[in-house]
Amino acid sequence: MWNFLKRLWWIIRRPSAYFSLGFLTMGGFVMGIIFWGGFNTALEVTNTEAFCTSCHEMRDNVFEELKPTIHYSNSSGVRASCPDCHVPHNWTNKIARKMQASKEVWGKIFGTINTREKFLEHRLELAQHEWARLEANDSLECRNCHSDESMDITRQSKRAADAHERFLFTGEKTCISCHKGIAHQLPDMAAAEGEDHAGLLAPAHGEGLLASTRSYLGLSSD
Amino acid sequence: MKHLRLAILAVPVFLATAAFAQNQVATLRNTAPLDQQGEATQIPGIVNTDIRQVRNYPDQPPLIPHKTDNYQVDLNSNKCLTCHSRTAVEVSQAPMISVTHFMNREGQTLGAVSPRRYFCTQCHVVQTNARPLVENEFVDVDKVIDYVKTQQGGAD
Numbered sequence: 313m314w315n316f317l318k319r320l321w322w323i324i325r326r327p328s329a330y331f332s333l334g335f336l337t338m339g340g341f342v343m344g345i346i347f348w349g350g351f352n353t354a355l356e357v358t359n360t361e362a363f364c365t366s367c368h369e370m371r372d373n374v375f376e377e378l379k380p381t382i383h384y385s386n387s388s389g390v391r392a393s394c395p396d397c398h399v400p401h402n403w404t405n406k407i408a409r410k411m412q413a414s415k416e417v418w419g420k421i422f423g424t425i426n427t428r429e430k431f432l433e434h435r436l437e438l439a440q441h442e443w444a445r446l447e448a449n450d451s452l453e454c455r456n457c458h459s460d461e462s463m464d465i466t467r468q469s470k471r472a473a474d475a476h477e478r479f480l481f482t483g484e485k486t487c488i489s490c491h492k493g494i495a496h497q498l499p500d501m502a503a504a505e506g507e508d509h510a511g512l513l514a515p516a517h518g519e520g521l522l523a524s525t526r527s528y529l530g531l532s533s534d
Numbered sequence: 535m536k537h538l539r540l541a542i543l544a545v546p547v548f549l550a551t552a553a554f555a556q557n558q559v560a561t562l563r564n565t566a567p568l569d570q571q572g573e574a575t576q577i578p579g580i581v582n583t584d585i586r587q588v589r590n591y592p593d594q595p596p597l598i599p600h601k602t603d604n605y606q607v608d609l610n611s612n613k614c615l616t617c618h619s620r621t622a623v624e625v626s627q628a629p630m631i632s633v634t635h636f637m638n639r640e641g642q643t644l645g646a647v648s649p650r651r652y653f654c655t656q657c658h659v660v661q662t663n664a665r666p667l668v669e670n671e672f673v674d675v676d677k678v679i680d681y682v683k684t685q686q687g688g689a690d
Contacts, residue, residue, distance in 0.1 A: 380604065381604055382603075382604070469582050469583075469584055469600065469601075470584045471584045471600060474627070475626075493606055493611065493613075497606060497610070498606055498610050498611040499610060499611075500609075500610045500611075501610060501611040502610075529609075529649070
């Protein structure tokens with residue numbers, strides 16, 4: 313092994329005997345364009361809705377839930393697709409997120425959420441990852457479209473205007489603090505409550521309520 | 535003879551059909567003929583003024599003065615309670631659900647929302663700006679009391 317590395321190093325260090333400097337420079341330049349372009353194109357392909365929904369885990373669960381919401385269907389026809397909210401837009405952060413996503417490839421290979429039941433079981437954990445990510449980057453992916461400078465609160469309902477004035481513009485809260493479940497259904501919030509008391513719209517209705525409602529309806533409280 | 539009998543039988547059927555065609559009984563599908571697709575009416579807008587509406591009798595469930603599109607109220611979460619619950623109103627400044635929502639069927643007040651009051655839209659509804667199909671003859675409870683009093687000649 314060591315000998316092989318030494319040999320490799322020797323080959324790389326050796327000046328080229330047959331190819332001209334011009335060929336090597338131009339060749340390196342052209343190949344650089346091809347490889348870099350190819351890399352970015354492949355990256356962009358993984359950044360499309362068609363790619364996300366090519367797996368049934370996404371298509372049958374979260375994508376179906378997105379469809380009736382305002383981010384999929386609305387009066388003006390402007391629409392957010394999966395990567396608009398779930399992948400950072402600037403390059404460094406995007407690559408970082410893509411590297412994280414290798415965990416998701418692992419999950420896909422081993423079928424971590426390959427049935428509806430398994431998905432529901434993991435839904436809280438998955439949602440909490442996204443909430444934590446958006447809390448940490450001050451809801452950057454929301455703000456890529458919704459900027460608070462362009463937000464004319466006089467055109468909002470009084471309720472919305474008041475809330476944005478009190479919490480958004482003062483920086484006390486960020487978008488996701490209140491707007492959880494805006495594009496997908498919420499997981500069992502009774503289980504999430506312990507970690508999430510601060511949010512305005514975070515559930516604050518007592519831990520026993522969901523469980524007691526379940527038992528009232530004769531459903532098992534799991 | 536046979537033809538005559540048939541003709542006699544056919545007369546009431548024919549008359550009824552003619553009468554129906556003339557009457558044009560208005561239904562929810564309006565006057566569009568049965569074999570044709572009627573024109574869809576516009577979906578009415580939801581009243582989103584945030585102004586509380588009058589209650590027509592004291593124990594009427596208050597109307598919702600805002601949109602509730604896509605509000606998730608199920609066993610996982612209750613979107614309404616994220617503003618209207620006891621602990622949320624300080625932040626949200628929304629009206630708190632009344633104490634009756636904490637009572638069980640024996641009238642005993644519990645610590646948390648009673649499960650039978652959990653599904654908000656069973657009683658509380660939004661209003662739309664749709665034109666009423668028929669005139670509403672509902673009379674406010676005060677007017678009913680006034681009417682009863684006048685019928686009794688002013689005596690209580």
